[in-house]
Amino acid sequence: MENPSIALDKATAGQWLRIKTLPDGQLHPQFVRLGLHEGQRVRCLERLPGGTVVLQKNRQQVAIGHSLAKSIVVAVLPEEPS
Amino acid sequence: MSAEPSDSSFSFEHQDKHRHAGLGRLKNDALASKIVLAGNPNVGKSIIFNALSGMNVDVSNYPGTTVEVVKGHFRDYEVFDTPGIYGVSSFNDEEIVARDIILEADIILNVVDGTHLERDLFLTQQLIDMGKKVVVLLNFMDDVRRYHITIDIAKLSQFLGVMVFPITALEGIALDQLDRFIGSAREGMQREELHSLLHGMLAMVGAQGEALLVLEGDQFVAERHGVRQGTKRDEIYIARRNRVNYIVNQVLNDVSTSRSFAERLGYWVIKPLTGIPALLAVLYVAYLFIGKFVAQELVNFTEHQIGNTLWSPWIRGLVGTLLPASSWWYTLLVGEYGVITMTTTYLLFLLLPLVVSFYIALAIMEDSGYLPRLATMVDRMLGFLGLNGRAVIPLILGFGCVTSATITTRLLSSEREKTIATAILQFAIPCSAQLAVIAALLAGAGFGASLVYVAVIFTVLVLIGTMLDKVLPGQSAPLLLDLPPMRLPRMNNVFRKTGIRTYYFMKEATGWFFIGALAVGIAQLTGLLQVLERGLAPLVVHWLRLPADASVAFIMGIVRRDFGAAGLYQMALRPMQVTVALVVITLFVPCIASLMVMMKERGWKEGSVIWIGTWVVAFTVGGIVAHMVM
Numbered sequence: 282m283e284n285p286s287i288a289l290d291k292a293t294a295g296q297w298l299r300i301k302t303l304p305d306g307q308l309h310p311q312f313v314r315l316g317l318h319e320g321q322r323v324r325c326l327e328r329l330p331g332g333t334v335v336l337q338k339n340r341q342q343v344a345i346g347h348s349l350a351k352s353i354v355v356a357v358l359p360e361e362p363s
Numbered sequence: 364m365s366a367e368p369s370d371s372s373f374s375f376e377h378q379d380k381h382r383h384a385g386l387g388r389l390k391n392d393a394l395a396s397k398i399v400l401a402g403n404p405n406v407g408k409s410i411i412f413n414a415l416s417g418m419n420v421d422v423s424n425y426p427g428t429t430v431e432v433v434k435g436h437f438r439d440y441e442v443f444d445t446p447g448i449y450g451v452s453s454f455n456d457e458e459i460v461a462r463d464i465i466l467e468a469d470i471i472l473n474v475v476d477g478t479h480l481e482r483d484l485f486l487t488q489q490l491i492d493m494g495k496k497v498v499v500l501l502n503f504m505d506d507v508r509r510y511h512i513t514i515d516i517a518k519l520s521q522f523l524g525v526m527v528f529p530i531t532a533l534e535g536i537a538l539d540q541l542d543r544f545i546g547s548a549r550e551g552m553q554r555e556e557l558h559s560l561l562h563g564m565l566a567m568v569g570a571q572g573e574a575l576l577v578l579e580g581d582q583f584v585a586e587r588h589g590v591r592q593g594t595k596r597d598e599i600y601i602a603r604r605n606r607v608n609y610i611v612n613q614v615l616n617d618v619s620t621s622r623s624f625a626e627r628l629g630y631w632v633i634k635p636l637t638g639i640p641a642l643l644a645v646l647y648v649a650y651l652f653i654g655k656f657v658a659q660e661l662v663n664f665t666e667h668q669i670g671n672t673l674w675s676p677w678i679r680g681l682v683g684t685l686l687p688a689s690s691w692w693y694t695l696l697v698g699e700y701g702v703i704t705m706t707t708t709y710l711l712f713l714l715l716p717l718v719v720s721f722y723i724a725l726a727i728m729e730d731s732g733y734l735p736r737l738a739t740m741v742d743r744m745l746g747f748l749g750l751n752g753r754a755v756i757p758l759i760l761g762f763g764c765v766t767s768a769t770i771t772t773r774l775l776s777s778e779r780e781k782t783i784a785t786a787i788l789q790f791a792i793p794c795s796a797q798l799a800v801i802a803a804l805l806a807g808a809g810f811g812a813s814l815v816y817v818a819v820i821f822t823v824l825v826l827i828g829t830m831l832d833k834v835l836p837g838q839s840a841p842l843l844l845d846l847p848p849m850r851l852p853r854m855n856n857v858f859r860k861t862g863i864r865t866y867y868f869m870k871e872a873t874g875w876f877f878i879g880a881l882a883v884g885i886a887q888l889t890g891l892l893q894v895l896e897r898g899l900a901p902l903v904v905h906w907l908r909l910p911a912d913a914s915v916a917f918i919m920g921i922v923r924r925d926f927g928a929a930g931l932y933q934m935a936l937r938p939m940q941v942t943v944a945l946v947v948i949t950l951f952v953p954c955i956a957s958l959m960v961m962m963k964e965r966g967w968k969e970g971s972v973i974w975i976g977t978w979v980v981a982f983t984v985g986g987i988v989a990h991m992v993m
Contacts, residue, residue: 307454308843309597309600310450310452310596310597310600311449311454311843312843313485313597313600313601313604314449314450314482314485314486314600314604315449315482315843315845316481316482316485316604316608318600318601318604326630326633327630327633327634329633329634329635329739329740329742329743330635330743331742331743331744331746332743333739333740333742333743333752333842335633335739335846338481339481339617340478340479340481340617340848341479341481341482341845342629342845342846343843343844343845343846344633344735344736344738344739344742344752344842344843344844344846345841345842345843345844346742346743346746346751346752346841346842346843347742347743347746347841348746348838348841349841349842349843
């Protein structure tokens with residue numbers, strides 16, 4: 282089933298997401314080191330008014346600035362997958 | 364520099380303690396085996412480093428960087444601490460430094476946060492992939508139990524192929540335990556595919572650690588060995604990430620479904636609705652501690668009772684027995700702006716207590732996990748100034764001491780951000796020494812005058828940031844920040860950090876304070892200071908509409924920012940004149956020590972531009988305000 286894809290800065294708090302594409306280059310390994318990579322399922326813990334997004338994967342929380350969040354594509358998952 | 368965040372940590376750990384040793388490049392005992400502590404930021408490495416090496420440590424700068432290296436000894440070993448990193452690579456100075464120490468390590472003590480296995484084991488697995496002898500110290504076991512997390516340590520050890528010891532570093536570590544850790548370091552398990560990849564490269568570079576980094580596309584290491592950098596980084600990283608996720612799944616049982624209080628608190632402080640009141644509460648407590656207790660009561664005691672009553676007369680008497688009181692030397696050393704009297708009093712009895720209290724507050728905010736969350740909350744706002752959330756540290760610190768904050772801009776990821784933050788600090792942030800006097804003067808001048816002052820300074824701050832953001836080439840780095848768990852800060856760690864930071868501040872700034880005072884002393888003796896004051900007077904009277912004497916206060920502001928503000932005390936100023944004078948003093952030249960440190964950090968060219976800019980902006984804005992309100 283095809284889930285709708287959005288840019289991460291459009292996500293809303295509480296949504297479950299699957300990361301589809303991350304920006305290439307120097308940042309990519311930094312995402313991977315923090316546990317975020319293509320295909321990973323994460324929860325959007327918070328989306329702040331300016332567009333800064335906080336993602337959560339188990340106990341790991343990562344804050345992502347607005348300009349960076351814009352360049353990340355995620356699929357919105359229907360609800361919490363078990 | 365690229366416009367990308369160079370690392371996702373938020374401790375300014377980077378900026379203070381650690382720092383490694385470019386073994387091979389710094390002098391070191393050639394034969395001693397090297398133990399290296401490695402781990403993610405804020406996992407307790409330094410506590411273990413201290414347990415190993417005691418107080419006898421050696422601090423030096425890594426060649427070509429501002430990163431300092433901490434080296435100690437344990438039995439016959441050399442022990443090196445490294446900056447906190449999430450992986451071994453070359454994304455920034457700290458990583459480069461950590462990488463080089465790790466590459467030359469004989470034994471690695473890898474400290475791991477037991478509540479953050481997914482993140483931390485990535486580095487662990489990388490160290491193992493480098494073929495290093497590793498032992499894993501699983502720290503924060505007290506938190507692990509508190510959160511009802513269970514970790515199958517035997518299984519973890521089996522998967523990694525190295526020994527894993529559960530510890531709670533803060534409760535102390537015995538020497539025989541340390542011996543056991545070191546004695547059980549061994550090479551761990553690598554994935555088959557990686558192993559064969561490594562074999563090919565090993566033949567070319569000679570060491571497994573270097574071979575891995577070359578494969579992972581590390582340009583620096585590849586150049587060092589004259590080979591082409593590999594293109595398999597993403598592939599290797601993803602495979603390692605999958606391996607770590609697999610291991611974590613197998614060994615970790617984290618059943619807690621209800622969120623802990625710490626977790627909820629961590630969430631509340633990020634969300635503006637609850638986060639802004641939380642910030643106000645934090646600022647209020649900080650004000651009670653720093654603004655009330657330290658700045659007023661403690662400094663009053665140290666500056667007046669110790670500095671002015673005991674120290675100055677004593678040293679004056681001593682110097683008086685050696686030099687005649689009418690001599691130039693006497694004036695220069697112990698006169699009104701004497702290098703020994705004024706600077707020592709200022710530095711030790713005024714600034715030191717303030718800086719220490721700021722560092723304590725900052726360490727508490729940092730160790731509790733609050734600071735990165737605050738950075739997250741204000742990220743977008745700082746974005747308008749061409750900064751990201753990370754810049755909240757130097758900006759907050761600036762209210763303590765602009766000089767120490769200017770040093771702290773080092774933790775920002777790009778030169779662009781360092782320039783913007785430094786400019787904002789030098790122009791628009793009044794330091795604590797000045798704030799006390801400003802607050803007192805504004806209280807006398809009334810609400811309207813205060814409001815104008817705050818509005819003007821804030822506007823200038825925003826304008827400088829946005830303008831520089833437009834003018835400077837490139838883009839600021841976006842925020843990519845690891846949010847560590849909220850924890851009750853441990854006071855011994857807070858004090859240890861404060862101690863190290865204070866030491867660095869004193870080490871970097873003290874000389875400049877003395878040189879600055881000497882320069883002003885000479886200017887006073889040669890009459891240059893008076894010429895400047897007279898030259899400034901017409902501008903002050905006609906343009907700023909202030910009494911001619913105010914020029915003396917402005918010039919004194921160069922010596923010590925609070926002197927400038929204090930000089931205004933003695934003048935009978937109307938409320939709006941107070942506002943104008945304070946606007947000028949705040950925007951005007953930073954104190955001479957912060958000027959010197961800025962020159963050192965940002966270079967003479969950029970430093971001079973900012974410095975001259977403060978003159979222009981202070982008088983332009985002051986004049987405009989004067990003409991608008993009077």
